[in-house]
Amino acid sequence: MFRLHFLHCDIKKMLYICRNFSKAFFYIFMINRNLIRTKVVLILFSYYKNNDKTILSLEKELLFSFQKAYDLYYYLLQLAVEITRFSRQKIENGLAKLRPTYEEQNPNRRFADNRFIAQLEQNEQLNKYLETNKLSWADHLEIVKEIAGIIAASDFYKAYMEAETCTYEDDKAIWRKIFSKIIMYNDLLDEHLEEQSIYWVNDIELVLSFIDKTIKKFEQEQGSEQPLMPMFKSEDDLDYAKKLLRTAIQNETEYQKMISEHTENWEYERMAYMDRIIMQTAIAELMAFPTIPVNVTLNEYVEIAKQFSSDNSFKFINGVLDDLVDMLKKEKKLMKAVILPDMKP
Numbered sequence: 001m002f003r004l005h006f007l008h009c010d011i012k013k014m015l016y017i018c019r020n021f022s023k024a025f026f027y028i029f030m031i032n033r034n035l036i037r038t039k040v041v042l043i044l045f046s047y048y049k050n051n052d053k054t055i056l057s058l059e060k061e062l063l064f065s066f067q068k069a070y071d072l073y074y075y076l077l078q079l080a081v082e083i084t085r086f087s088r089q090k091i092e093n094g095l096a097k098l099r100p101t102y103e104e105q106n107p108n109r110r111f112a113d114n115r116f117i118a119q120l121e122q123n124e125q126l127n128k129y130l131e132t133n134k135l136s137w138a139d140h141l142e143i144v145k146e147i148a149g150i151i152a153a154s155d156f157y158k159a160y161m162e163a164e165t166c167t168y169e170d171d172k173a174i175w176r177k178i179f180s181k182i183i184m185y186n187d188l189l190d191e192h193l194e195e196q197s198i199y200w201v202n203d204i205e206l207v208l209s210f211i212d213k214t215i216k217k218f219e220q221e222q223g224s225e226q227p228l229m230p231m232f233k234s235e236d237d238l239d240y241a242k243k244l245l246r247t248a249i250q251n252e253t254e255y256q257k258m259i260s261e262h263t264e265n266w267e268y269e270r271m272a273y274m275d276r277i278i279m280q281t282a283i284a285e286l287m288a289f290p291t292i293p294v295n296v297t298l299n300e301y302v303e304i305a306k307q308f309s310s311d312n313s314f315k316f317i318n319g320v321l322d323d324l325v326d327m328l329k330k331e332k333k334l335m336k337a338v339i340l341p342d343m344k345p
Contacts, residue, residue: 030073030210030229031066036241037281037300039065041308042202044248044277055249059242066241068199070231072207074129076183077214077228080175081121082137082144083151088112090148108161111151115220116171122224143188150182168220176215179208240289248284255283262323274309275317282321286328290336294325 043062047053053061091112094104120126130136137144151157160166160174183189184205193200210229218226232238248255259279263271282301285292298321305314328334 030070030231031237032233033237033240034300034303035069035206036066036237036244037285038304038307040241040245040248041274041277041281041304043245044281045274047249048273048277055246058245058249062241062245063238065199066231068197069203069207071133071135071197072193072200072203073210073229074126074133075135076179076204076207076211077120077126078130078135079137079144079147079183080117080178082141083148083178084112084114084117084121086141086144086148110161110166111157111174114171114174115168116175116215116218119218119220119223119226123226123228124224125226125228140192143186143192146188147182147186150186151178154182156181172215172218176212179211179215184208243288244281244284247288248281251284251287252280255280258283258324259320262320262327272309272313275305275313278305278309279317279320282317283324286325286334294334294336298322298325 039062043058043065047058091107091109094100094107097104156177157174160170163170190201190204193204214229256276259271259276278301282297285297285301286294289297298318301321302314302318305317309317325334
């Protein structure tokens with residue numbers, strides 16, 4: 001279950017958008033339309049609860065939340081590097097003992113020498129971003145140590161260490177498991193992320209899914225030039241985010257009336273606050289973006305309802321939005337563009 005946290009913040013740094021790509025271009029983008037929709041809904045939820053911000057300040061907060069999600073992507077990738085460095089140091093400490101045990105004299109270096117991590121550690125894009133944005137685990141090594149211990153005690157780690165052979169793909173696979181089975185559920189890490197940024201607690205699950213995609217895309221031949229995910233596909237996504245936010249706020253009265261007319265058995269003020277915000281944002285997208293298919297809009301906001309509303313809210317929201325779409329079509333207020341494929345001579 002997602003946890004909702006909101007904080008009023010001034011934007012402190014410019015959006016970092018990667019423009020330099022190597023030969024292996026990523027067709028996945030960190031801040032996609034799904035994440036934008038979710039962020040807009042949460043920003044609006046906060047706005048209507050407090051109602052003490054201008055549209056311009058909301059836009060800044062929205063962009064800041066995108067930046068923090070992108071920071072978390074790099075921060076967690078660096079966590080993998082730091083855990084591996086801890087493993088290497090533990091081996092070196094054992095070898096340096098006056099009377100090392102047999103295991104310490106003959107360490108299994110497979111995890112410490114993981115080829116995926118060695119490549120990630122030298123990644124130019126990662127290191128530049130960490131330096132520019134001052135992201136570091138240097139003051140939080142207790143988290144690194146705890147997670148390293150949990151990893152070493154896991155069955156899948158033992159199987160990895162004891163396997164007869166180990167390929168580069170195996171080195172990637174072990175880290176996909178570590179992120180999905182251990183880092184995802186570590187309480188100490190959760191507490192730390194919440195202390196570092198109120199946005200990060202909401203973002204971790206989605207960011208980890210993008211880290212998984214990143215690991216799958218890694219190719220050993222790319223070396224230190226392996227591209228990481230860019231923040232946005234293009235400036236169009238930034239424009240989409242700002243327009244969606246503004247449209248939902250500026251047409252609040254009209255959209256609330258539309259919702260009320262299609263919920264005859266419910267008083268608008270008695271509806272769950274989150275349900276109202278989700279429907280208002282969905283209507284804004286339906287009305288303001290003619291190139292986005294209706295079914296895409298409906299499906300995406302139903303998914304947001306499943307994540308952030310009560311158990312059965314998504315059914316209610318789906319029904320109301322379906323009725324609204326039918327009404328808008330009959331009244332010819334819902335105009336959708338037909339996108340034709342490129343025709344080559």
